[in-house]
Amino acid sequence: MTLQQAAADFASLSDTLCSIVGAAHVLTQASDVAGYLEDWTGQYSAPALAVVRPGSTAQVAEVVKLCAAEGIAVVPQGGRTGLCGGGVPLVGQSSIVLSLTRMNAVRTLDPAGRTVTAEAGVVLEKLQAAALEHQLIFPLMFGAKGSCTIGGNLSTNAGGSNVVRYGTTRELCVGIEAVMPDGSVINALTGLRKDNTGYDLKDLLIGAEGTLGIITAAVFKLFPEPRARSTAFLSVPSLDTAIQVLNRLQDHTGGAVVAFEYMPKAAIDVICQVFPETRRPLDEDAPTGILVEVASSRPRDGEPLEDGSIRLEGEVMALLGELMEEGLVLDAMLAQSEQQRGNLWQMRERILESITDNGPAYHLDISLPLAHIAPFVEAMDPVMAALGFQPLTVGHLGDGNLHYALSAAAGETWGDLPLEAAKDQVFAKLTELNGSFSAEHGIGQSKLPVMRDLKEPAQLAIMRRIKAALDPLDIMNPGKLIPDVKKNLREDIE
Ligand SMILES: Cc1cc2nc3c(=O)[nH]c(=O)nc-3n(C[C@H](O)[C@H](O)[C@H](O)COP(=O)(O)OP(=O)(O)OC[C@H]3O[C@@H](n4cnc5c(N)ncnc54)[C@H](O)[C@@H]3O)c2cc1C
Incomplete structure (x- = not known):
């Protein structure tokens, strides 16, 4: 069927769709649909027959049944912050975009059972706020939290900064509701932490990027709100030392490290260039910089000490003193206020926008066993430099995830650089070191070639x-x- 024929046939189906979701929620005008057809990167966009915005699981099921009967592709979409072109249509495809953003209710929150049940279109930040009302936290955390939805988080198995302590979205999810490709509905919103009754279909749908069904709601674990936090920016001699520092902090605090983020000088330079108001955390730039946060929900850790600081801060400060004496930490800045903590996190969360603003770059989103992080970076950085690239690396180092962005080195022109050769080198090294070519963000369209190869x-x-x-x-x-x-x-x- 040609696209023109599909469009003509679709016109006759439009009435049925309108009767399912309401005419106001079947968008076909170019000006109405434009915002739904392009992803955050701006690299992927294509037309769709319509954007359909269901308001309930029953409506999703009806729409899917209709599309199955008519052979129309369904592209599920949340906040459109995905970075791999997964949530937008393909060129030449006869498809509808199914936007879940109207399904944005936090259905129930169980403070005693410490779970929350929410619809797929709930924006991550809204879920976090709902938990906080009960002195609980939903710990998934990253720069797109104000726009991404929990349906997208589940479908890409999102990670972010707190995985080192709380795990990925998969580990946070204890129940799912979904509409399958034939329109049947799976209702597994039990919230059970133990349920050994066969294949775990929830785990099949998580990370499936909408290729196996549409997630309409989920149950998530919640955690006690920290009573005390200690956030610091450290300069360490090397990535190997950084891992030693991570483990010492974990041992000293009973595993209370919630974030351990790699922020080398090159990344901070780019952030300061794009956001000149950014305050560099240390007077002397750290070649290997680490943003670390330790948090505890134990009341004792939040007690004030004689000097006015809280116990957890005092303990972290004492350990950092020891580490400095041992040469494992060169310099450290501890956030003294919520404002300073916020500034450090704002700097971290601005990195993707800064690299994007800085010029063309190829974003590799990789993971490695912790012991192989340093060998990877030490081997690859010089190879990339020799090819004319400047790696702008940041990463959720605590869980072995690096965002290794290849930008053009000073004086080089992006279009002249041997990107394919650079990618080949990176992937060969990753394979040698037992790494993964996709740690977060999913595969979508952009990583299909490497998925095929590796x-x-x-x-x-x-x-x-x-x-x-x-x-x-x-x-x-x-x-x-x-x-x-x-x-x-x-x-x-x-
Ligand atoms: C500034 C910035 C920082 C980021 N940082 C991180 C990070 O640290 N860690 C990380 O993991 N990601 C990160 N991302 C990527 C992105 O935010 C996540 O992948 C997020 O989970 C996508 O959610 P979304 O609602 O925007 O999904 P979309 O972009 O709309 O969709 C993503 C994929 O999920 C599918 N999908 C969406 N909703 C559903 C549903 N209900 N049912 C079935 N399939 C569905 C889509 O079809 C698509 O394949 C970042 C993005 C930005 C822009």
Whole structure:
């Protein structure tokens, strides 16, 4: 079917869609749909037959059934902050965008059971605020928190800064509600922490980027609100030393490190260039800078000491003194107020925007075993420099995740640089060091080629079979996450 034919056929379906979700929520005018067709990076955009905005799980199910019957692709979409082109249509595809943003209710919060049940379109920051009203926290934390939705967080298995303590979105989720590609509804919103009744379909949908179904609601774990926090910026001699510092802090505080972020000088330079009001955390720039936060919910840790500081801060300060004497920390700045803490986090959260503003860059989102982080960076940085790139690296170092962004070195022109050769070098090193080419953000469209090349063929084949079993018509976000889904499915079946 040509796109023109699809559009003509769609016109006749439009009435049915309007009867399901209401005419005001079926958007077809160019000016109404424009904002839904492009992702945050601006690199991926394509037309859709319509943007449909259901207000309930039942409406999602009706829309999916209709699309299945008509062979129209469904592109689920949350806050559109994904960085891999997963939440926008493909060029030449006959699809609708299914925006979950109207489904934005926090359905229930159980303070005793420390769980919250929320709809997929709830913005992450709103969920955090709802938890705080009960002196609880929802610990998922990253720069897009004001726009991304929990449906998107689940579908990309989002990580962020607090994974070192609380885990990824997958580890935070204890129940899911979803509409499957045939329109059937899975209601597994029990919130049970133990439920050994066969395959965990929740885990299948988390990280599936909308290719297996539409998440409509979920249950998440909540945690006690910290009574005390200690946030510091450290200069350390090397990445290897940074890992030693992390472990010493964990040992000293009973595993209370909630964030351990790598922020080298090159990254801070770019932030200061794009946001000149940024205060550098240390007088002397740190080649290896670490933003660390330790938090405790124990009342004792929040007690004030004689000098006015709180106990946790005092303990962290004492340990940092020891580490400085041992040469493991060169310099340190401890946030003395909520304002200073906020400034440090604002600097961290501005990095992606700063790199984007700085000029063209290729963003590699990788992870490695902690012991292999230093060997990777020490091996790759000189290779990239020799090819004409300047790596602008930051990372959630505590969980082994590096955002390794390749920008043009001073005096180089982006278009002339050998990007493919650089990527090959990085991927070869990652393979050698047991790393992953995709730590956060998902695969979407942008990482399909490397998924095809590097994902273990046996695992890819199983993914294709799962996709074929659950979505035989390939209507759920086709062309994302799994490379060559149709071609290889046929090969698998034959
Ligand atoms: C400044 C900035 C900082 C970021 N930092 C981080 C970070 O530290 N860690 C991290 O992990 N990510 C980070 N991201 C990436 C992004 O915010 C996350 O991937 C986020 O989880 C996407 O949520 P979203 O609601 O915007 O999803 P979208 O971008 O709308 O969609 C993302 C994917 O999920 C699918 N999807 C969305 N909703 C549903 C649903 N209800 N059911 C099924 N599929 C669905 C879409 O089809 C798409 O494939 C950052 C992005 C920005 C812009």
